[in-house]
Amino acid sequence: MKYLLSITLLIMVITAEAQQKIPLIKANALQARIIEGKDEPRGWSLDPRVKPDVYTMTKSVTKKSFRFVTDIDSIQLVLKPGESRDFIVLVNGKDSCYTRVENPPLKNYSHISPSTHDTIPFELTDYDNLKIKAIVNDRDTLNLKFDTGTTGLVLTNEAIKSKTQGISLTADNSLRIGNMKWDSLLVYHVELSGQGTDGRFGWDLFDGKIVEMDYDNKGLIVHSRLPYKPGKAYARFPIEYSHTIFCINASLEVKGKKYANRFLFDNGYQRTIMLDTVLMHEQQFPGDQEVIKKVIMRNGQGKEVPVLTVNQERFNVGNYSLTNIPVQLMTMSNPARFKTHILGNEVLKRFNTILDFQKNMVYLKPNGLWNETYKESNKL
Structure with missing residues (x-):
C-alpha cells in the first residue's frame, strides 16, 4: 500500500510540473x-x-x-x-x-450603490476640442482634451516643462476631473495636442461606465448606471474594439452606391472624416471627387502631412445622413495605422452621444449643431 501511495504521489507531482511548464x-x-x-x-x-x-x-x-x-x-x-x-x-x-x-478583465460599475452621476462642464473650442479642467498630481491645473481616439493620460512636453512641478516617469501620477480621480497613471509625452490644451485623456479611463456627451448643454456626464433608456431618436451602434481604441460601422455614399465600413470614433480628430486610401482602393471607391483645397497638417509628433480636402456626397450614420461634407484624404495610407476611416469631431459634435462601455454600444442623436456650416466649406 505504501508503495502504491508513493507511486500515486509521484505521478501527481509529475503531472503538476507538466501543467506548469x-x-x-x-x-x-x-x-x-x-x-x-x-x-x-x-x-x-x-x-x-x-x-x-x-x-x-x-x-x-x-x-x-x-x-x-x-x-x-x-x-x-x-x-x-x-x-x-x-x-x-x-x-x-x-x-x-x-x-x-x-486579456484585460471586463469592467462594469452598474452595481455600485448608490449609483454615481458626475457632471463635468466642457468647452467646445473653435477647433472642436472638448476642453476640460483637470488637476494632475493634486497640484497642477491643466486644460485637457477628452479624446476617444487615445488611451491613458498624455501631456505635451511644453506643459510638463512649464505648467507642472515635475512628472514621474513611473506609473504613480494621479489625475482628478470633477469628483473622479485616477491613481497610478503613467504619463505619455507628445509634442502637440489640441489648440488651447495641455494634453489629452482617453476613453479607457471610463471603461466599465457610461459617458454622455451633451453638446447642447456643454456637459460630460459619467454614469455608473444610465438612469434612463435611450429613446428611438438615438441611432445605435455596437462598439468594435481594435488597436486599443474603438470603431463603429457607417457608410459613405456616392451616386446612390453605399460603401459600408468601420470608422474610428475619434472626437480628438478636429476635422470631419479622414478617409483611408487602402479601404477606398479595396472597395473601388470613385476617385473623381471634387478637390476643395490642399493643406499641410501636423500630427501629434509635429510631423507635416499633406492632406487633400474633397467633397463627399453623403455620409450615412444609422438612420441619419449628412450631405456634401468636406472630407480629408491623406497622401499616406492607413492614417490610423490600421484599416479604418476616421470619424472626427466636426461631424460627431452634431450628435449628443452616449458611450456605453458596459453594454459596449454607442448611441447618437442629432443636436442643435446639426446644421452648422462646415469650416472647410465645399463652396469655396
Whole structure:
C-alpha cells in the first residue's frame, strides 16, 4: 500500500510540473510581431532584461486569439477576458525573454450603490476640442482634451516643462476631473495636442461606465448606471474594439452606391472624416471627387502631412445622413495605422452621444449643431 501511495504521489507531482511548464519558442532577432484576432500585425521588441515583459490586449467582450511571431517561430493562444498566459522566447539559443500576454478583465460599475452621476462642464473650442479642467498630481491645473481616439493620460512636453512641478516617469501620477480621480497613471509625452490644451485623456479611463456627451448643454456626464433608456431618436451602434481604441460601422455614399465600413470614433480628430486610401482602393471607391483645397497638417509628433480636402456626397450614420461634407484624404495610407476611416469631431459634435462601455454600444442623436456650416466649406 505504501508503495502504491508513493507511486500515486509521484505521478501527481509529475503531472503538476507538466501543467506548469511554460511554452517556449525560438528567435534569432529581437523584433517580433503580434496579431490580435483579425487585426493587422503590430511590432514588438524582445527584451531579456524585463521579467516578465507584459503585453496587454485590446479590450474584448469575448475570447480572442493571440499570435506571437518571431523571425523563425510562433505561438498561438486563445484568451478569455481576465485571462493571462506566459511563454518564453529563446533568442539566439541563450537569452530567455519571459513574456506575458493579458486579456484585460471586463469592467462594469452598474452595481455600485448608490449609483454615481458626475457632471463635468466642457468647452467646445473653435477647433472642436472638448476642453476640460483637470488637476494632475493634486497640484497642477491643466486644460485637457477628452479624446476617444487615445488611451491613458498624455501631456505635451511644453506643459510638463512649464505648467507642472515635475512628472514621474513611473506609473504613480494621479489625475482628478470633477469628483473622479485616477491613481497610478503613467504619463505619455507628445509634442502637440489640441489648440488651447495641455494634453489629452482617453476613453479607457471610463471603461466599465457610461459617458454622455451633451453638446447642447456643454456637459460630460459619467454614469455608473444610465438612469434612463435611450429613446428611438438615438441611432445605435455596437462598439468594435481594435488597436486599443474603438470603431463603429457607417457608410459613405456616392451616386446612390453605399460603401459600408468601420470608422474610428475619434472626437480628438478636429476635422470631419479622414478617409483611408487602402479601404477606398479595396472597395473601388470613385476617385473623381471634387478637390476643395490642399493643406499641410501636423500630427501629434509635429510631423507635416499633406492632406487633400474633397467633397463627399453623403455620409450615412444609422438612420441619419449628412450631405456634401468636406472630407480629408491623406497622401499616406492607413492614417490610423490600421484599416479604418476616421470619424472626427466636426461631424460627431452634431450628435449628443452616449458611450456605453458596459453594454459596449454607442448611441447618437442629432443636436442643435446639426446644421452648422462646415469650416472647410465645399463652396469655396
